[in-house]
Amino acid sequence: MYKEQRFQDIEKIMKECRILCEKKKIRTETYYVNHGSVQKGLVDQISKLGITSLVLGKSPQNSFTRALKKDIPTYVSKNAPKFCTVVVVCKGKLFSIKDAKQPHIQFSSTRSSNSAATDATASERSETSFGVDTEQDEPRTSGHIEDDDDDAADDYVDEDKVRAWHELKDDKSSNSGSYSLGFLESSSKVLLQNGLVNGAKNDSIASSTTRIHSSMDWTRSFNHEASKDIHEPWSSPDKNGQTAESPPGRNNLDDGTATTNNEPQECINAEPQGDIGSSPSSATSIYMTMDDSEIILYPNLDPLFQSSKDIEKPPNPRITMEPSVQTTSRAGEGVEASLKIELLENEAHVASDLDFLLNEAKVSARLARRQLEKQTNHLRKTAEVIAKIKRLTAERDAAVQEAKSAILKASIEKTKYEEAIAALKNQQLLQKKIEEEAQRNQETRTELEYLKKLVDNYSVEASMARQQAEEERYRYQETLLKLEEVTKKLETESHLRKEVEERASQEAIAKLEAVMALRKHERKYSEYTIRELQTATNGFHDDSKLGEGRYGSVYKGELYNSSVAIKVLASEGLGDDEFYKEVKLISQIYHPHIVALLGACPEKGCLVYEYMVNGSLEDCLNCKDGIPPLPWYVRFRICLEIATALLFLHSHPIPIIHRNLKPGNILFDHHFRSKIGDTGIAKLILNNVTMFRESTLAGTMAYIDPDYQRTGILSCETDVYSLGIIMLQLLTGKPAMGVTDLVEEAVENGRLEDVLDKSAGAWPLSEATALACLSMQCAEPRRRHRPNLETKVLPELERIQSAASTAATCAKLPFFNEKPLVPNFFICPISQAIMKNPHMAADGFTYEYEFIKLWLQQNDTSPMTNLTFNHKNLMPNHKLQSSIREWQESGLLP
Numbered sequence: 072m073y074k075e076q077r078f079q080d081i082e083k084i085m086k087e088c089r090i091l092c093e094k095k096k097i098r099t100e101t102y103y104v105n106h107g108s109v110q111k112g113l114v115d116q117i118s119k120l121g122i123t124s125l126v127l128g129k130s131p132q133n134s135f136t137r138a139l140k141k142d143i144p145t146y147v148s149k150n151a152p153k154f155c156t157v158v159v160v161c162k163g164k165l166f167s168i169k170d171a172k173q174p175h176i177q178f179s180s181t182r183s184s185n186s187a188a189t190d191a192t193a194s195e196r197s198e199t200s201f202g203v204d205t206e207q208d209e210p211r212t213s214g215h216i217e218d219d220d221d222d223a224a225d226d227y228v229d230e231d232k233v234r235a236w237h238e239l240k241d242d243k244s245s246n247s248g249s250y251s252l253g254f255l256e257s258s259s260k261v262l263l264q265n266g267l268v269n270g271a272k273n274d275s276i277a278s279s280t281t282r283i284h285s286s287m288d289w290t291r292s293f294n295h296e297a298s299k300d301i302h303e304p305w306s307s308p309d310k311n312g313q314t315a316e317s318p319p320g321r322n323n324l325d326d327g328t329a330t331t332n333n334e335p336q337e338c339i340n341a342e343p344q345g346d347i348g349s350s351p352s353s354a355t356s357i358y359m360t361m362d363d364s365e366i367i368l369y370p371n372l373d374p375l376f377q378s379s380k381d382i383e384k385p386p387n388p389r390i391t392m393e394p395s396v397q398t399t400s401r402a403g404e405g406v407e408a409s410l411k412i413e414l415l416e417n418e419a420h421v422a423s424d425l426d427f428l429l430n431e432a433k434v435s436a437r438l439a440r441r442q443l444e445k446q447t448n449h450l451r452k453t454a455e456v457i458a459k460i461k462r463l464t465a466e467r468d469a470a471v472q473e474a475k476s477a478i479l480k481a482s483i484e485k486t487k488y489e490e491a492i493a494a495l496k497n498q499q500l501l502q503k504k505i506e507e508e509a510q511r512n513q514e515t516r517t518e519l520e521y522l523k524k525l526v527d528n529y530s531v532e533a534s535m536a537r538q539q540a541e542e543e544r545y546r547y548q549e550t551l552l553k554l555e556e557v558t559k560k561l562e563t564e565s566h567l568r569k570e571v572e573e574r575a576s577q578e579a580i581a582k583l584e585a586v587m588a589l590r591k592h593e594r595k596y597s598e599y600t601i602r603e604l605q606t607a608t609n610g611f612h613d614d615s616k617l618g619e620g621r622y623g624s625v626y627k628g629e630l631y632n633s634s635v636a637i638k639v640l641a642s643e644g645l646g647d648d649e650f651y652k653e654v655k656l657i658s659q660i661y662h663p664h665i666v667a668l669l670g671a672c673p674e675k676g677c678l679v680y681e682y683m684v685n686g687s688l689e690d691c692l693n694c695k696d697g698i699p700p701l702p703w704y705v706r707f708r709i710c711l712e713i714a715t716a717l718l719f720l721h722s723h724p725i726p727i728i729h730r731n732l733k734p735g736n737i738l739f740d741h742h743f744r745s746k747i748g749d750t751g752i753a754k755l756i757l758n759n760v761t762m763f764r765e766s767t768l769a770g771t772m773a774y775i776d777p778d779y780q781r782t783g784i785l786s787c788e789t790d791v792y793s794l795g796i797i798m799l800q801l802l803t804g805k806p807a808m809g810v811t812d813l814v815e816e817a818v819e820n821g822r823l824e825d826v827l828d829k830s831a832g833a834w835p836l837s838e839a840t841a842l843a844c845l846s847m848q849c850a851e852p853r854r855r856h857r858p859n860l861e862t863k864v865l866p867e868l869e870r871i872q873s874a875a876s877t878a879a880t881c882a883k884l885p886f887f888n889e890k891p892l893v894p895n896f897f898i899c900p901i902s903q904a905i906m907k908n909p910h911m912a913a914d915g916f917t918y919e920y921e922f923i924k925l926w927l928q929q930n931d932t933s934p935m936t937n938l939t940f941n942h943k944n945l946m947p948n949h950k951l952q953s954s955i956r957e958w959q960e961s962g963l964l965p
């Protein structure tokens with residue numbers, strides 16, 4: 072009845088606890104454990120179930136509980152296996168924590184002991200495996216502990232002792248009724264009923280532990296030691312071996328049938344306090360631990376136990392009373408029987424104590440044996456460790472040896488590696504040298520390619536040069552051939568020229584001889600018949616006519632292999648003797664620049680002159696028949712030549728005045744030397760002819776001295792005037808009319824070059840200006856203003872001519888009409904040929920030595936000026952001879 076009531080109370084509390092856990096969504100499972108000692112039962116269950124985490128509630132202790140040293144949580148904390156962490160809370164506060172010292176080692180228990188009542192259960196229990204619980208995900212609940220009692224229990228035993236107790240208990244469970252240990256287990260739950268009866272100090276303690284599983288399998292056990300009045304623990308077998316009622320579905324420990332009930336089972340270990348009422352602790356605490364899938368609740372059932380004195384064992388059929396510990400009091404027996412019973416009970420207690428002592432001794436022996444086994448195991452392990460150390464040492468030595476070998480090998484390898492590195496460096500150096508060599512080779516190839524290109528270019532250029540050289544050589548050969556032809560032609564021409572020169576020389580000598588003879592013996596006048604002249608002129612054919620003048624027509628004729636010009640006079644009265652006397656006198660005049668009168672034909676009235684092949688100055692100035700303009704240096708020379716001839720005429724014993732000096736009467740021979748024509752004819756005509764053509768007079772008036780025109784008085788200055796006008800025409804190329812004013816104005820303005828004849832070339836301005844000034848002086852209207860021909864005009868003209876000739880020679884210009892001009896001072900005035908041995912006479916002129924020598928032998932006057940020589944010494948003109956030689960060697964010979 073009491074147990075029933077007790078169980079109901081516990082059930083009520085546990086129900087509240089489960090509800091609380093369900094609200095927290097915590098799976099619960101209730102174990103009922105029947106054990107003689109709550110704390111030992113808990114420790115035992117921790118070991119058996121492999122609980123790694125346990126939370127225990129600690130009730131505040133009073134002096135009574137402290138005296139009894141019944142502090143279960145403290146005991147469990149101290150004696151729990153090392154793999155279990157025990158947390159003790161008291162009044163909602165943490166009281167203490169005992170951490171696990173080692174992980175839970177899973178091993179199989181071979182424990183074979185068990186009582187008859189727990190055979191089946193023990194068999195299952197013996198197969199229970201404990202493992203390391205690594206998962207602790209579920210929350211732990213704890214309450215506050217009111218730390219009002221830190222007095223630890225002193226009856227704790229160590230784990231081995233507990234285990235020994237179990238073993239001993241198992242051994243004794245079958246035949247001893249002094250204590251009982253019952254287990255209700257299923258595959259996943261354990262019910263521990265703490266009903267261990269350990270004398271008077273344990274029997275009054277009851278507690279319950281609830282373990283809640285999700286499977287809601289319930290196994291309940293209830294153990295109650297209410298008090299000394301109810302000193303027979305319900306979990307202990309009574310003397311009669313009666314067994315308490317077992318709850319429905321609960322396994323009976325005695326029959327060994329540990330079956331699993333699908334219903335939720337609850338294990339409550341209730342230990343009513345012997346003096347519950349005096350306990351200051353009246354509150355109920357539930358201490359729990361959550362370990363993976365389980366929660367163990369440990370309610371403090373002091374209030375229940377407080378009233379458990381009056382409570383009969385509960386009649387709840389779910390409560391399993393362990394048959395080995397169940398005690399039933401029977402009221403109503405007699406006192407004797409009570410005494411006997413009491414005696415028996417005392418004896419039983421004594422026996423129980425003895426048995427307890429015996430068990431203690433056995434436990435000690437077992438402990439000693441276990442200690443010995445431990446030491447033996449320790450020694451064995453030590454030996455194993457030593458062996459292992461030796462093996463490791465050997466292995467280490469071997470490893471060291473191997474390491475040394477490896478080091479040696481490594482050293483060898485290092486040496487090889489260094490050698491390889493050195494070889495690699497050498498190889499790299501060689502590679503670098505090879506690359507440098509390759510670079511140099513590349514550069515050399517590039518240079519060679521460049522040189523090859525140059526060579527190719529040079530080859531092309533050489534080929535082109537060869538081709539050009541071939542062409543040049545071909546042209547050179549052609550030129551050489553042409554040169555040879557020219558040379559041959561020149562040689563031929565030279566030969567012909569020499570022949571001509573020799574012939575001319577011979578003619579000149581003949582002329583000289585004739586002149587000499589004439590001078591000496593009165594020159595022989597030649598009279599030609601009309602038949603001869605007709606024959607010479609092809610009957611005076613028009614093709615032979617050279618032109619017409621005021622006094623008649625002029626024909627070209629050939630008389631005795633000589634060209635002559637025959638002037639047919641148209642005037643009447645030319646046949647008298649006086650006329651021909653005058654003609655004979657004129658024909659005796661010989662001067663290099665005076666056209667020679669060779670003879671006459673009195674019957675026809677014809678005068679025969681030497682033929683001048685290059686026409687007149689008038690024709691040249693007018694560029695008649697394509698005659699090229701005269702160069703400036705030829706014009707200087709003409710001035711000097713004409714002046715010389717005039718001086719010669721004027722120096723005649725009876726001065727001869729030309730009266731009709733004009734460009735038309737200045738003729739040119741084959742050397743383009745100028746000669747004055749119609750010399751003396753004017754006097755003859757004017758004296759003997761009364762009629763002449765006035766048509767030609769207009770063209771002549773410009774050259775006639777204005778004084779002579781105004782006064783009719785002739786003088787040498789009359790010819791000087793004419794000379795001045797001719798020289799102005801030579802400078803300007805302008806007509807005679809007005810040329811004086813033109814040049815005068817230009818000179819005065821310093822702009823002479825503007826009026827110079829540009830067709831004559833680049834005039835030397837100073838000489839041109841000098842000649843212009845001299846010409847203007849000569850052309851002065853007044854004769855007294857005109858310069859003297861001998862003293863002023865001729866010397867100035869010689870100076871100007873010399874400078875102009877030098878300039879022309881330096882400029883290599885002595886050419887006219889594509890023919891080289893022979894400087895007039897290279898020609899002997901007597902022989903009219905180029906001098907070979909020039910000598911200067913007293914008159915200042917240079918002559919060929921042979922001719923002047925001959926001349927001086929017969930004459931005392933100059934052949935050029937007709938002046939008397941002061942002396943007849945001749946001086947060699949080496950300078951002129953050298954110039955003539957150089958000129959001849961220069962290839963400018965005509």
Ligand SMILES: Nc1ncnc2c1ncn2[C@@H]1O[C@H](COP(=O)(O)OP(=O)(O)OP(=O)(O)O)[C@@H](O)[C@H]1O
Pocket residue numbers: 617618619620621622623624625635636638666680681682683684686687731735736738748749767771
């Ligand atoms: N000796 C000569 N040799 C060559 N041609 C001459 C010679 N004498 C005269 N002539 C040319 O014959 C032409 C006629 O000359 P001519 O002297 O009769 O007349 P002019 O001089 O023109 O006039 P003028 O009657 O006033 O002198 C001129 O063209 C002249 O060149």
